[in-house]
Every structure is written in structure tokens, then in C-alpha cells.
Amino acid sequence: MRADARRNHQRLLEAARDVFVEQGPGASLEEVARRAGVGIATLYRRFGDRDTLMHAVVMQALTGTIEAAERAMRDNLDPLDALADYMHSVLDLRTSAVIPTLLDALDLHEPRLAAARTTSARLVEELLEAAHRTGRLRKDVTFGDIGLLLVRLSRPLPGAFPPDVQHALAHRHADLFLAGLRADAAERPLSGPALDLTDLQRHRPDT
Amino acid sequence: MRADARRNHQRLLEAARDVFVEQGPGASLEEVARRAGVGIATLYRRFGDRDTLMHAVVMQALTGTIEAAERAMRDNLDPLDALADYMHSVLDLRTSAVIPTLLDALDLHEPRLAAARTTSARLVEELLEAAHRTGRLRKDVTFGDIGLLLVRLSRPLPGAFPPDVQHALAHRHADLFLAGLRADAAERPLSGPALDLTDLQRHRPDT
DNA sequence: CAATAAACGAAGGGAACTCCTCCGCTAAAG
């Protein structure tokens, strides 16, 4: 595969991930090509049809979260640290929101997809079980809670917040979520600055 | 104003709120009318143009949160209880996500809009200051954090989760957020059941 | 219950967008 082809392939996956998160599974493929900076024909040549593209995006997302979970479990002795590490790593991938968005429009029985989902879920459940065994994670927190929280935190916010602001806020709120609101849970500082919602102008292009 | 006119007015506001949250400020007005169960002409007769409709939706949303804050402060002696009460009330309104979505496309200097924003922000800041004075709310939590959290929690989730499931999960995650993940912060049970993310089929129409 | 005015829904022309294929050009690789 030629170098430019491989580069365009990656660009298309990233653009598709963003556009699908913003516009849902019916998003315009011309918009995807536009944002990737390639011609529409390149998208169709590379992926054939919408389903193939969606499948590739989801597989890349699932693979990333699997690696993040494995790494978090390997690099942290404390399961709670591993959980925090996992959540922040997944936020850095910026791919969690695309998974429920596109799974809904895909065939869940496709073998590679089903396998990736199972692996991903199993790893996080192991991680949670280990954390539960320490007794320091509340018992009613489930895999669904963690997954959904990651989706909520990684989705683009409505309004004109620049990507870097959104990314910093996602980590900040992950910290808040992990540590809790109670004062006696606030030994660690939050990882980013607060946002002033009354100062929208600061984030707008030209007003 | 005739009874059917008033009913349609309200239906249009609710439909517009939902559609704008889902599709952004450029959402199709025909879709709004469709979902409200009225003809497209009724929408234009009632609101004239897109800006007027958006303005009305945001004003209704801001008014609701203002009332929720006043009620929460009046009904709770403990400022932390008031904060929790406020957050759950706002989630019940299902209007928080539409505010940043539409504010971005509106004239922030319009007097009634500016006044409502100021009032809303001031009330929540009072509420937070009172909570901070008790020493039981971590000091680095701001109005922006609370507002943004409410936006994150009230947005529709990607995928095929039915509205009642989404609503229950919003309250559950608000509890989690308020109480924190730590075991010693888990005296109160969560307000809804957990979600099994591996069981998507259960939430889909016909598979 | 009749009269009337308010309110309604649907149709439709024009503009914009999207899909997906075809084809001539560009530039990477040997």
C-alpha cells in the first residue's frame, strides 16, 4: 500500500469518527471526505460503502479501549488507580462516543465486532471486580455506569467550546466523578481549570 | 387565545426543544412541526422565524431553571440538599442541554435573555456559596462545573435507549456524581437501576 | 345551535444538499 494511501486511510477514519459522533449514523459521507481533506472518491474507493466505514471506525475504537484497559491493569498495582488510568486513557482516545452511536446501525453478530465487544467488556469488568474487592469502590457501580460516563464525558459539548477546552473539561469532570463532590474526597486537585459558563464570548469565533 | 392555539404553542415549544438538542440550531423546522403533530404553517404563524422560536425555547428553559433554584433554596435547610434538589429538578425539566445549543446562535445582548441568564447564574452561585460555607462541598467545584454536568446528564445518549431509560440514568448518574465513587460516600442508594451496556438488543425496536 | 372569525393542514416552487459513479490527471515507487 502506497504511503499516501495509508495516510488518507487514517485521516478518513479520524474524520469519520468525529462526524459520526456529531451527526449520527446518517452523517454525510461528503462531509467526512471534506473534513479528512480528501476527495469523495477516495472514501468510496477505500471503504466501499457506509457500513464498511462504520465497521472500521468502531473496530478501531474498540481496539483502542481494549489496549487502554490492558495497559491500565498492567501499569497500576492499585485497582482504583487502574480505573482512573483507564478512564483518562479512553478520554484521550476520543473514541468512546462513537461506539454506541454506530453499534446501533451495525450487525452485532459480525464475529470480529462481537469478539471485540466481549473482550472490551470483560477487561473492564475484571478491573471493576478487582476494585470492588479492595472495598474502596462503592458496590453499586457497574460496567454500564463507567461506560456510559465515558460516553457522556467524551461527546462534544453543544455550543462553541474549542476542542482543547472540551478535552480539558472531560478530564476535569472525570476527576470530579472519580473523587466525588464531598470535601473529604478532595485531597487531589482537579486536572484542569474551571469553566465560566457566563463568559461564552471567550469561546466564540468573532464577537 | 383559543384553546387549541395555546395547546399547539406548548407542543411546538417542547418539540423544538427536543429537536434542537438532537440536531443543533440548524435543525429542520418541518421536523419540529412533524413531532409536535401540527402543520408547518402553524409553526410559522406562531413564531414567525427560526430566531423567534429559538428565543422562546431558551427563555422557557431559563425560566424553569430559575424557578427550580428558588424552590430548592426555599425547601431545603441544608445547602447540599438544596444543590441535589436543584440538580434533580433541572433534570426533570429536560431543558438544560438546549441552552448552550441555542445560546450560541442567539443575540446574547437581547435584554430579557441577558436578564434571565444573569438571574439564573446568580441563584446557582448563591446556592454554591452557601454549600461552600458549610465546608462539605469541595472548594474547587464551580457554577460552570454544575451547569456543564447538567448539560452532559440531560443530553440524549447516542444509541437506541428509550427516553424513560435515559431519564432514569440521568438521575442515577447525578446521584453518583453528587455522592462520589468512594465507598465511604455511598450511604445513600442510587436512584435508578444500572444499565447493562452489553445488552443493547433490549433497547432496540425490533431485533 | 347557528354564525363567524380564528386557527388549521397540506401542497408546491425553488434552492440546497447528498449519494455514488465515471474519467482524466498526478505523483509515488522501482
Place this chain on the structure above:
DNA sequence: CTTTAGCGGAGGAGTTCCCTTCGTTTATTG
């Protein structure tokens, strides 16, 4: 330098949306 994989854009068919016009329905009042 040559070859061929890879590229971008044009474009016809189809869809959606905007917003107005107009004939019909229905809530209200006497």
C-alpha cells in the same frame, strides 16, 4: 524515466428543506 496505483472533481438522480398561499375545519360567542 516509466508505470500504475491512487487521486480529485464533475455531475445526474433523488431527497430534503424553506416558507408562502389557500381552501377547510373547529372553537367560541350570542
